[in-house]
Amino acid sequence: xxxxxxxxxxxxxxxxxxxxxxxxxxxxxxxxxxxxxxxxxxxxxxxxxxxxxxxxxxxxxxxxxxxxxxxxxxxxxxxxxxxxxxxxxxxxxxxxxxxxxxxxxxxxxxxxxxxxxxxxxxxxxxxxxxxxxxxxxxxxxxxxxxxxxxxxxxxxxxxxxxxxxxxxxxxxxxxxxxxxxxxxxxxxxxxxxxxxxxxxxxxxxxxxxxxxxxxxxxxxxxxxxxxxxxxxxxxxxxxxxxxxxxxxxxxxxxxxxxxxxxxxxxxxxxxxxxxxxxxxxxxxxxxxxxxxxxxxxxxxxxxxxxxxxxxxxxxxxxxxxxxxxxxxxxxxxxxxxxxxxxxxxxxxxxxxxxxxxxxxxxxxxxxxxxxxx
Amino acid sequence: xxxxxxxxxxxxxxxxxxxxxxxxxxxxxxxxxxxxxxxxxxxxxxxxxxxxxxxxxxxxxxxxxxxxxxxxxxxxxxxxxxxxxxxxxxxxxxxxxxxxxxxxxxxxxxxxxxxxxxxxxxxxxxxxxxxxxxxxxxxxxxxxxxxxxxxxxxxxxxxxxxxxxxxxxxxxxxxxxxxxxxxxxxxxxxxxxxxxxxxxxxxxxxxxxxxxxxxxxxxxxxxxxxxxxxxxxxxxxxxxxxxxxxxxxxxxxxxxxxxxxxxxxxxxxxxxxxxxxxxxxxxxxxxxxxxxxxxxxxxxxxxxxxxxxxxxxxxxxxxxxxxxxxxxxxxxxxxxxxxxxxxxxxxxxxxxxxxxxxxxxxxxxxxxxxxxxxxxxxxxxxxxxxxxxxxxxxxxxxxxxxxxxxxxxxxxxxxxxxxxxxxxxxxxxxxxxxxxxxxxxxxxxxxxxxxxxxxxxxxxxxxxxxxxxxxxxxxxxxxxxxxxxxxxxxxxxxxxxxxxxxxx
Numbered sequence: 001x002x003x004x005x006x007x008x009x010x011x012x013x014x015x016x017x018x019x020x021x022x023x024x025x026x027x028x029x030x031x032x033x034x035x036x037x038x039x040x041x042x043x044x045x046x047x048x049x050x051x052x053x054x055x056x057x058x059x060x061x062x063x064x065x066x067x068x069x070x071x072x073x074x075x076x077x078x079x080x081x082x083x084x085x086x087x088x089x090x091x092x093x094x095x096x097x098x099x100x101x102x103x104x105x106x107x108x109x110x111x112x113x114x115x116x117x118x119x120x121x122x123x124x125x126x127x128x129x130x131x132x133x134x135x136x137x138x139x140x141x142x143x144x145x146x147x148x149x150x151x152x153x154x155x156x157x158x159x160x161x162x163x164x165x166x167x168x169x170x171x172x173x174x175x176x177x178x179x180x181x182x183x184x185x186x187x188x189x190x191x192x193x194x195x196x197x198x199x200x201x202x203x204x205x206x207x208x209x210x211x212x213x214x215x216x217x218x219x220x221x222x223x224x225x226x227x228x229x230x231x232x233x234x235x236x237x238x239x240x241x242x243x244x245x246x247x248x249x250x251x252x253x254x255x256x257x258x259x260x261x262x263x264x265x266x267x268x269x270x271x272x273x274x275x276x277x278x279x280x281x282x283x284x285x286x287x288x289x290x291x292x293x294x295x296x297x298x299x300x301x302x303x304x305x306x307x308x309x310x311x312x313x314x315x316x317x318x319x320x321x322x323x324x325x326x327x328x329x330x331x332x333x334x335x336x337x338x339x340x341x342x343x344x345x346x347x348x349x350x351x352x353x354x355x356x357x358x359x360x361x362x363x364x365x366x367x368x369x370x371x372x373x
Numbered sequence: 374x375x376x377x378x379x380x381x382x383x384x385x386x387x388x389x390x391x392x393x394x395x396x397x398x399x400x401x402x403x404x405x406x407x408x409x410x411x412x413x414x415x416x417x418x419x420x421x422x423x424x425x426x427x428x429x430x431x432x433x434x435x436x437x438x439x440x441x442x443x444x445x446x447x448x449x450x451x452x453x454x455x456x457x458x459x460x461x462x463x464x465x466x467x468x469x470x471x472x473x474x475x476x477x478x479x480x481x482x483x484x485x486x487x488x489x490x491x492x493x494x495x496x497x498x499x500x501x502x503x504x505x506x507x508x509x510x511x512x513x514x515x516x517x518x519x520x521x522x523x524x525x526x527x528x529x530x531x532x533x534x535x536x537x538x539x540x541x542x543x544x545x546x547x548x549x550x551x552x553x554x555x556x557x558x559x560x561x562x563x564x565x566x567x568x569x570x571x572x573x574x575x576x577x578x579x580x581x582x583x584x585x586x587x588x589x590x591x592x593x594x595x596x597x598x599x600x601x602x603x604x605x606x607x608x609x610x611x612x613x614x615x616x617x618x619x620x621x622x623x624x625x626x627x628x629x630x631x632x633x634x635x636x637x638x639x640x641x642x643x644x645x646x647x648x649x650x651x652x653x654x655x656x657x658x659x660x661x662x663x664x665x666x667x668x669x670x671x672x673x674x675x676x677x678x679x680x681x682x683x684x685x686x687x688x689x690x691x692x693x694x695x696x697x698x699x700x701x702x703x704x705x706x707x708x709x710x711x712x713x714x715x716x717x718x719x720x721x722x723x724x725x726x727x728x729x730x731x732x733x734x735x736x737x738x739x740x741x742x743x744x745x746x747x748x749x750x751x752x753x754x755x756x757x758x759x760x761x762x763x764x765x766x767x768x769x770x771x772x773x774x775x776x777x778x779x780x781x782x783x784x785x786x787x788x789x790x791x792x793x794x795x796x797x798x799x800x801x802x803x804x805x806x807x808x809x810x811x812x813x814x815x816x817x818x819x820x821x822x823x824x825x826x827x828x829x830x831x832x833x834x835x836x837x838x839x840x841x842x843x844x845x846x847x848x849x850x851x852x853x854x855x856x857x858x859x860x861x862x863x864x865x866x867x868x869x870x871x872x873x874x875x876x877x
Contacts, residue, residue, distance in 0.1 A: 251713055253713075255696065
């Protein structure tokens with residue numbers, strides 16, 4: 001009977017004969033994470049509705065504008081798929097690390113490095129018709145993202161430097177590097193001094209998926225990452241070792257699983273995936289290297305990973321929802337006239353509600369009937 | 374007729390499907406030492422947590438001094454005059470005795486020092502108020518905890534398995550203290566599963582089984598056997614005698630093992646020597662915290678040493694990690710089941726693979742899930758593990774059942790050397806007997822077994838030889854036929870010369 005005991009967190013007294021207690025569940029049902037995610041979504045509708053009411057917009061109209069309007073047109077669906085691609089890639093990579101308790105929160109910086117590396121190739125080989133250029137850019141982007149994350153892995157394994165801080169600060173460094181490059185070495189010489197590179201040729205960009213939209217083939221990288229993550233987590237020995245390390249460091253040491261190897265693997269995988277997302281941006285909707293590559297995909301990817309329950313399939317759906325919020329926020333800006341910040345607020349609500357509700361994954365609320373004295 | 378200090382009626386507490394306390398009635402009187410006896414999981418701890426305000430009962434009534442009370446928190450319990458000494462101490466190692474006590478008891482330091490000296494003398498609790506805690510023995514630390522409790526002037530003191538951390542000589546000292554406390558009119562609740570202690574000390578015993586009170590008896594009128602039967606409602610088979618003659622040869626040799634742990638207050642291992650033979654059980658006795666943790670880690674490979682420090686047959690293995698040593702046949706059953714021997718949130722099937730993947734559970738980097746499940750199923754049936762199946766999470770099993778699963782998993786790999794740390798700690802009587810029998814069977818099969826335990830009776834029962842660990846030093850081995858509880862007890866307190874009984 002020793003060990004961790006469930007604390008009495010709250011006992012809410014209700015009129016005389018009943019009260020509620022929070023207690024641990026005997027077992028967690030496979031559907032519980034889905035239920036919790038849906039509950040968080042419903043609460044976000046309620047919270048978002050209140051937010052719209054503050055702006056003097058009918059809550060129903062506002063929620064409709066964000067969550068339904070984008071799905072009524074081909075263009076809207078294309079935009080959702082477009083934004084889903086980087087979110088999916090980043091979140092699948094991050095989730096692998098998160099399961100091992102390795103907290104890479106610098107996917108934004110790794111994305112930027114991936115974009116830079118791919119752009120260097122696109123600019124250097126501008127004008128080529130070789131079918132090898134895009135694959136080479138993909139490879140370069142992935143390696144660059146890995147290399148940026150490897151700095152954190154090295155510092156963590158050698159000096160026990162906190163990877164949260166290192167990856168976060170490296171994002172600032174990556175941004176400064178990008179600003180320097182687009183105003184210097186990689187600037188378009190004919191670009192009237194705008195801080196951007198030349199426009200990439202067609203052999204350096206992804207083909208479009210749906211005519212009339214901007215959705216491109218980089219989505220396949222995300223789908224491929226999803227399949228790979230599913231197999232890795234569920235069937236591979238390396239994935240098993242990572243999850244043991246994340247769930248119980250003591251058991252991993254006892255079994256003889258190396259924690260250093262886990263840190264390297266987690267950071268290289270997540271860095272590589274973020275680097276790929278960077279390639280998807282410069283070789284997709286942007287078609288060039290510029291100052292603003294990502295509207296915070298690297299950070300939103302963290303939300304997607306958590307919202308998806310760190311489960312590859314869950315992340316697939318979570319990335320679609322987050323992409324919808326991005327696109328829906330833009331739509332609402334035009335259709336109901338609320339500020340762009342609504343996007344960020346809705347994303348934040350999703351995460352906070354999910355984290356709050358995730359208590360219900362391991363605990364349940366039970367009503368106790370008082371026995372008559 | 375002594376007055377009832379505390380009275381519980383119909384107390385019920387549920388955790389999900391399990392009923393930890395089922396309509397428990399319990400009564401403690403002033404100036405009496407009242408034992409609560411029961412196996413692990415019988416509901417003793419839950420009952421104490423209810424009394425101390427840590428847990429709120431779902432139903433039932435608590436009456437303190439004739440008044441119904443709702444003890445909402447430990448601080449409220451302390452205000453009422455209920456004190457508790459936990460099994461695991463909560464002391465700051467870098468502070469002095471007085472400083473530690475001043476965190477809980479008001480008053481200036483000089484006042485407090487005086488009170489500590491006075492109480493030490495009165496209750497036979499020798500402690501130097503200005504000593505820093507890290508330099509003190511476990512027995513002394515426990516005395517600080519008891520003093521801290523006494524200085525808050527409680528009317529009822531609860532002691533949770535207080536003797537489990539003490540050497541035999543320390544136990545009799547503790548008993549004197551408790552008798553003085555009782556003579557002062559303080560009620561004492563003494564939790565234990567050691568029957569002889571209870572028979573020697575307590576006036577009344579409440580026996581619990583599966584969440585219910587199965588009897589309130591005078592332990593002096595009972596035998597150890599009758600108490601055991603009340604506690605577990607079954608007979609425990611005696612261990613079988615050695616099968617065949619012992620043929621032994623050295624298998625694992627440790628020579629000159631030194632280790633300085635990262636934690637500055639954990640003992641340094643200083644020049645340890647162990648020779649473990651095939652077909653024998655070697656016991657390492659000692660109060661926990663004397664270096665057992667580092668020793669077992671060094672044997673299992675979690676701590677690397679210079680290669681020749683640990684030799685398997687003629688092969689140096691000091692530089693190998695746990696997985697490599699396991700492949701060579703060196704297996705380890707750790708003391709902590711959840712979070713070390715098993716991953717709490719993972720299923721038994723997944724946990725079956727934790728240490729056994731290298732034996733046929735992998736195909737080119739992928740896990741053979743069906744084979745893993747089959748291995749879990751074999752372990753469950755082979756060890757008679759009570760669980761809902763291979764998909765049950767490890768944390769859903771009772772401590773004893775999980776330990777049986779872990780033991781079964783390690784044995785399924787046909788070890789040459791088995792190191793077991795506290796193999797029956799916190800395990801119910803039936804499962805403990807089954808685990809001990811498994812270890813004896815291994816010995817008979819010619820396996821080299823090393824058991825680290827605080828339970829001296831257990832070591833004397835199953836071991837061929839015993840070594841004692843004290844502050845990071847290890848005594849020479851002694852054959853169990855040449856020693857006894859008292860002599861091992863002396864060595865556990867640091868007197869290695871006293872280990873061998875003079876008359877052999």
